[in-house]
Amino acid sequence: MTRRSIITAAMIILGAGLMVFAYFAGAAPWCNNAVECSNPRLEWSPAIFVAGVVIAFSSALYYSVAKDRRK
């Protein structure tokens, strides 16, 4: 595994993780009839979700663009 692959994989995992986290933990899905269901458990969760999307797709960018620092 190259450093590039590791970082890329890490970004994908981080992005996906953020998405999963934001979706399930932050945004409070499957909840309807209560005042708290109208708020994400964590404010700005949707922003985190989007950040996750961005990070995950940025992995491709990183993978392609990053300068080779191979030994």
Place this chain on the structure above:
Amino acid sequence: MTRYVMAVDLNRCQGCRACVEACKIENNTPSAVFWMHVFRLEEGEYPDTKMSFLPRPCQHCNNAPCVKVCPVGARYKREDGLVLTDFDRCIGCRYCEVACPYGVNFFNWRNPDEAWDEYQVPFDDPDLMPVTGGVIPSYKNPDHDRLHGPEQRLTSGSAHFKGVMEKCTFCVHRVEQGLLPACVDTCPVGALKFGDIEDEGSPISTFLRNKESFQLLEELGTDPSVVYVGGTPPTSHAREIERPLTGV
């Protein structure tokens, strides 16, 4: 636990629309906005004509489509049964409105100052200043400037926010003071009842006990908090007569 329910006694309703008017004044809604609406319906052919009246507040559904679809949680359901709109959060996408099968949502299409022009009563007249201090409308209810509920959100009243959705609040500002909603309070023939259904001894529980009732569009599974007693659900052949002026 408190759960508010409104009951409409169709055996009593005279279709007078006093409830509509009380709502408009209590909540300061501008022209063409009817949080409470009363259908006057006609069916059949002369001389076998049948007439009926059907008051339609927001149904405050227990499985509210509008709450589900709101993208930002501005429309929410409270534990006490009220479905409210947070005017500070609503982004004006009107998704709640298309999701609602009851047609109870009203969008603020105009600027707040222009929304009153339709009435041709210039509330900003300088001669009114000494009495009204310039508020618009002159009978503006200050309760609506307060935040409501334990959640402390801006949810009562109307007509302050261009581009924001609004609808019947069951008069949250009155209910929280222990008063009845304005429509229920004014009904000259006691056709509207309101109260806590969880409280066995409340007038509404007593009223609804052992009575046949229906909800509007029951088949959709929205489970409204508004219950109709007497009469039957409007059929698809019902024609609305005597519509109010509803244009913008």
Place this chain on the structure above:
Amino acid sequence: MVPVSRRAFLKGTAVVGGTLAASRFLFETLDAVAGADALALAPFEDRVFTTCWIGKQDCGMTARRIDGRVVKFEGMAGHPRNDGTLCPKGQAQIISIYDPNRVKTPLIRTNAKGVSGEWRQASWDEALQVVADEVNRVRAEDPSLVLWQKGRSKSEAIYDNAFTKAIGSSKLGHGAYCSDTGYRALEYTLGLHGVLNPELVHNRYLLAWGWNLTNAGGNKYCWIVWPRQMLEAREKGLKIVHIDPRLRAAGPFADQWVPLRPSTDLALALSLCHELIAQGYLDRPYLTKYTNAPYLVGKDGLILKQTVGEGDDAEEVALVWDLATGTGRLATEATEPALEGEYTVNGQTYKTAFELFKTHVEDYTPEWAADICGIEATVISQIASEFGENAQIGATTVIDGIEVPYRPVGIMAYHMAQQELGFQALRAMTMVTMLVGAVGAVGGQLADTTWKIHKNYAAFEELTVNDPPYDFTLKGSRYFPINTGFPGMVAKVMQDPARYGVEKLPKVAILHHVNPVLAFTSQPDFLESYKKFEHVTVISPWMSETADLFADVVLPASTIEKFEGPLSASDGYIDAQVLRLPPMDPLFESRGEVDIYLDLAEHIGVLNGADGYIDQINVALGLVDTPFALPDGPRPEVRDIFDRWAKSQGLSGIDHFEQNGIWVKGLIPPTSTYGYVTDPPFGGAVHRLYGESLLKAQRLMQEKGAEEIYYQDYLPFPTWRSPTMDSSPPEYEFYLISYKLVEHKQSRTTLIPLLTELSGKQRIEINTATARRLGISDGDEVVVDSHNAITGETRSLTTVAALTEGIRPDVVGMPHHFGSWSHPASRDLGPTPNEVFFTGEGYMGQTADASFQVKVKISKAGGDS
């Protein structure tokens, strides 16, 4: 208190303005008006009692105030009439008190009359002096040529009575949207000042005869009281037979709908009488004891009478046939009067009045009426038999320990009385209830809240028919021996006084909350006649259409912000009174009417002295010879007047009303509700089945040269004839009727935009099948052409079609509220049907009352007619 909140408002906007503007851009919390309240000091909130200003029953209200500013009216809890509730009008009036389109200051006309007015603002002093000078100029000539005309009066004692007496003016009531014809018929028949209403709470079978129950009040009360009582009765099994060309009136509450052809009420009532007699539903004891049915009537149509007593005590007493003795005896002495039969007294043959009535209605069979009324004969028989059956003739019940006859059937009829044959129709309808003895019984027929006999009952015993000249109301004339004083007839007279033998026309008019141009039938007549006044003063909060065209001076009356009264708050079961208290100071420069009349009296110079305004107020409020009488001194404060009245009633003063809102006097005893058990029964009146004086009047009218159209209905029994309008050419195939909407009151609420918003604009209701035949769709513009069968005149208006299955195919209907143009909110709502109604011969009742029917043709606008 008020200036403080204003300062806070101004300061608040200055300080926070900048921040607000910035945050507005980013988050668009576009709260343009929140500033005022949110930033001021905690507002001072209170509630004060007041009384609704719109309707006729003066519902009790509480006004919620913030820093003295009223923000909402709510019903007054415990008020017998509305008990904590309000109708849409009660709610909506709040917007109208703040209406800057109100007349803000006294106005004096600067342009010619007859066209839309141009005005200059004047001080109260100047305006009052102008009016006073005009009034005094004419008073010097003849005070009765000053005309005080009202549309609505909420303090009859202080306005109608005290003020007009103080200045000696003539007065004219509304008599148009109301049902004065019915009043005259009931005064004549039962001696009661009212029309027909059942004792609704105990009623079980009701002929809702033209009762617009979901929209309008009825006899004595506004809309809220009757529906509440109706629902109470319905829960106990009340059945409602809705007799009306429109189903909409009773809506879902009609158990049976009898879509009667307009103006055929008389035929239906006569036929019901026929059926009740034929089916044997007769309350003989009632008819014998309390009506003139057993009176012996000669071949000449006159009642056999005998003079009893001598000198001043002498009175004529009718004779009856006493079956106990087999002789004709004084009605007051007979023990067993015969109800039916023919008898010979002193060699002459006489029939009892009832015998004549039986013969009279002989031919009025259901089959005969069915054709005329446009309903099925079987329906008439069925209603008669159900009415008779439900009357439970002979039954009694015990109310509060008193045994009272129980006849739970009755008729609710009010505004439908305004038709050409209205007087006799209402008499015939009353007879329907008389036959079964329902009058004054529990659950039966009432016409007033008391059994106090109205002065007209005695006056109508002998009707005066004078030779000309007549005064401008034609009082005592050969045209209208019974005369309500319909402004429409006055309008006719003013256009052609010679035609009616009138020499002197009124010169100055004081119009008190009345808008004749809009409110009365036959608008063209009013447009013509009001030009003739030399001076017109209008007292009104708004520039009425009449003021716009004809006023020289407009005095701004306040709306609800005034003291007024005293007003009844009774619902027929609980006795109570209220005063109208101002929830805030009069807006702009307006003044309450009592203030205006005090000022006016002062300027005219009739405030003081014997028969001065103060004196007359003392008389009208019953303060004479009490410690609370107003001293004959300087102009009193209005609050003081009512304070004295309240004290004279044994209350602590006006503060009783300010603190409690209402003065509940207690339950009304059955001995004052039910005619059978009043003392004397039925107030001492003998109910007139037979109208002898009508016949005598007819003979006098013929003698004095009145034309047939005036005298033809002066007949002792109600007698059917075709209404005049039926002789219009056949292309005028529809009956146009007008009706009330629950959102409006008369012609004066369309300027309340909150109400117009609910009611919608003017329209004409057309049966769907009819419309289809005429090629008219819902919402189409239609032209309505009316025709006067006497003069041949045609009139026309354009409005919008509203299709419904709830109206007879040969009837079209229009609400009567619209047609206003002088207020920006009521402009463009459509015309009033009064534009195409007629007045005068054939289009008014025999008692000089308006009629709201005319034959019209309908066509789609733009198409060929």
Place this chain on the structure above:
Amino acid sequence: MATTQDMVSDRLPQGVGRWSRGWLLFMALAAIGVAIGVIGWAIEHDQGMAATGMRDLGTMGGATWGVYISMVVYFVGVSFAGITVAALIRLFNLEHLKGVARMAELLTVVALLLGALAIVVDLGQPLRGLVNLFRYARPQSPFFGTFSLVVSGYLFSSLVYLYLTSRPDAARLAESPSRLQPLYRLWAAGYEPTVDQRARDRKATFWLALAILPLLIVAHSSLGFVFGLQVGRPGWFGTLQAPAFVVLAGVSGIGHLIVLAALVRRVLRQEHRIGIEAFTWLGRFLMLLLFVYLYFVVVEIFTSIYQPTTTEQRISDALLTGRYAWIFWGSVAALVLPAFGLAWMAVTRKWRIGWMVIMGLIVNLGAIGKRYLVVVPSETHGQLLPYPIGTYAPSLVEYAVLIGLFSLGALLIGGFMKLFPIVEMEETP
């Protein structure tokens, strides 16, 4: 001026960096269109949305979603084609389509941007909307998918995709001096055409394409769900909404791509790069999608007339014979005729680019019509309570904004064409 341009830009391919009179005219027109849109939106923003033809459902008898939401659906649909084609090209290495790959990617990005803008102009509180969506957006709302997946995920991934595939060209252009050289240097970001780099690029774009394909299915379905999950709106509720959305999305996108490709081929003289085979492939693809979609239409009509509820009957009457019939049958014709036209070309194997352009345009009109009919009739004719039949007609302001949106798209594509070769450059041997 002309001399400098000629000097430095001669070496740039496909007219990049040079403006012709035609291009200037085109851009000026587009700019005017954008200005019209901005003015329209400014009016709407100032007066409130009363300036649009939209009104409340129910007593007011209007449609609260109108042409804006129709355009959101439409634009997102257009984006579909771009990214699908581009992804397919990479995944299956369709050499003959390489010439349209970049313009497909560009189309995706531009269309998504326009879709997002169409949402923004439809919001009553647009600025609040931007903030609150990031702050409070709820997964329960079908809108969440539109916002998070379609607009953010899809847009971002398309941008990445567009960037990665354009990087080699940027590096190549950065080698020669031009006015745009600094831009290309930045764009290239140190790209060196090494074997490793190419392998990485291939790998990255392959996986990206692989990731995007399911994403776009999800995204378009979620847009279908915006409507299809609403039980209270007869005509919307149904399982076919999502698949039909995806297919019609493809139709409109491919249509646009055909038009754009033909335009570029002609104007930039790229006949050699965008061969007839590309059009053949696109035409076949479009034909396939059209037939699938027409199948959905038939199913839709059949279901709606077989045993409808009263309300559904009212809607289908309005669609098939009533107020919307001209739009409905017009749209169906706009989809049927090209379908058979393409089929005929496929059978005869005579592919006429001119005809295809016309077909590409009319299938888009059909697609717009169908999108409109999904959104509006269920609102005006779909009331379940006895409200009056509603009316809706877009106002001038809405038309202005629409002009603005399309013009912005044209402006962006036109601008891009002068910054960067819109047809992927041929690899130097």
